[in-house]
Amino acid sequence: MFLENAKASGSIEVICGSMFSGKTEELIRRIRRAQFANQKIAIFKPCIDTRYSDEDVVSHDLKHIPSFPVDSPEKILDHIERIEVVGIDEAQFFGSSIVDVATKLADAGIRVIIAGLDTDFLGKPFGPMPALMAVAEDVQKVHAICVKCGSPAQFSHRLSKSDSLVELGEKDIYEPLCRHCYNKAVAQEK
Numbered sequence: 689m690f691l692e693n694a695k696a697s698g699s700i701e702v703i704c705g706s707m708f709s710g711k712t713e714e715l716i717r718r719i720r721r722a723q724f725a726n727q728k729i730a731i732f733k734p735c736i737d738t739r740y741s742d743e744d745v746v747s748h749d750l751k752h753i754p755s756f757p758v759d760s761p762e763k764i765l766d767h768i769e770r771i772e773v774v775g776i777d778e779a780q781f782f783g784s785s786i787v788d789v790a791t792k793l794a795d796a797g798i799r800v801i802i803a804g805l806d807t808d809f810l811g812k813p814f815g816p817m818p819a820l821m822a823v824a825e826d827v828q829k830v831h832a833i834c835v836k837c838g839s840p841a842q843f844s845h846r847l848s849k850s851d852s853l854v855e856l857g858e859k860d861i862y863e864p865l866c867r868h869c870y871n872k873a874v875a876q877e878k
Contacts, residue, residue: 697797697799698793698794698795698796698797698798698799698800699794699799699800699824699825699826700790700791700794700800700802700820700823700824700825700826701718701799701800701801701802701824701825701826701827701828702779702802702803702804702817702820702821702824702826702827702828703715703718703801703802703803703804703828703830704803704804704805704806704817704821704827704828704829704830705805705806705829705830705831705832705842706805706806706807706831706832706841706842706843706844706864707805707832707844707862707864708832708833708841708844708862708864709830709831709832709841709842709864710830710832711777711803711804711805711830712745712746712751712777712778712803713749713751714803714828714830715731715745715775715777715801715802715803716745716751716753716775718775718801719731719753719773719775719801720753722772722773722799727772727773727799728770728771728772728773729771729772729773729774729775730756730764730767730768730771730773730774730775731745731753731754731755731756731774731775731776731777732755732756732757732758732764732767732774732775732776732777733745733755733756733757733758733776733777733778734757734758734759734778734781734782735757735758735759736781737757737777737778737781743755743757745775745777753775755775755777760782760783760785761782761783761785761786761788761789761790762785762789764776764789764793765789765792765793768793768798771798772798772799773798773799773800773801774793774798774799774800774801775801775802775803776790776800776801776802776803777803777804778803778804778805779802779803779804779815779816779817779820780804780805780806780808780814780815780816780817781804781815782815782816783815783816784815784816784819786802786816786820787816787819787820787823790802790820790823791823802820802824804817804820805817805844806818806821806829807842807843807844808844809844809845809846809862811843811870829842832864833864834864834865834866834869835863835864835865836865836866836869836873837866837868837869839866839868839869840866841864841865841866841869842866842867843864843865843866843867843870844862844863844864845862845863845864845865845869845870845873845874846861846862847860847861847862847863848861
């Protein structure tokens, strides 16, 4: 469908890490740079992410940018006419078809910038993120700061007792921890 107009510049960039690591902030920074270069952009997020805004992509430090909330990755394809750069936030909440959509966009010459949690609250690979990292030209892992010891944190430790895979929340429900502090916290919960 898109390949007849493909340019050589299509690519997939993945920004991943724990909660509070600056993933969305980095996504917004890259999108803003594309805007400064007069590139046509579109940003998407899953409909379920309404923590700060129903419409905008918003970082924890309240930087924001307008987006299209979508309930499936395939809906992204409905909004990309004449678009050069696509941003996708909270990609871990999409199903595995996000990988095919991102690949299709990149093959059509579109720069695709994707941000998401690489692991869930159990420390396990989260949804489509490992597959997105595998097909990406560039992967940047960002780290938060461990709230217990100040080391780089790569785990999103859940403070609530919920065992649901998806639980939207902020610092009232999650804390960033390094491996040592995460393992210690999990051991104390058992």
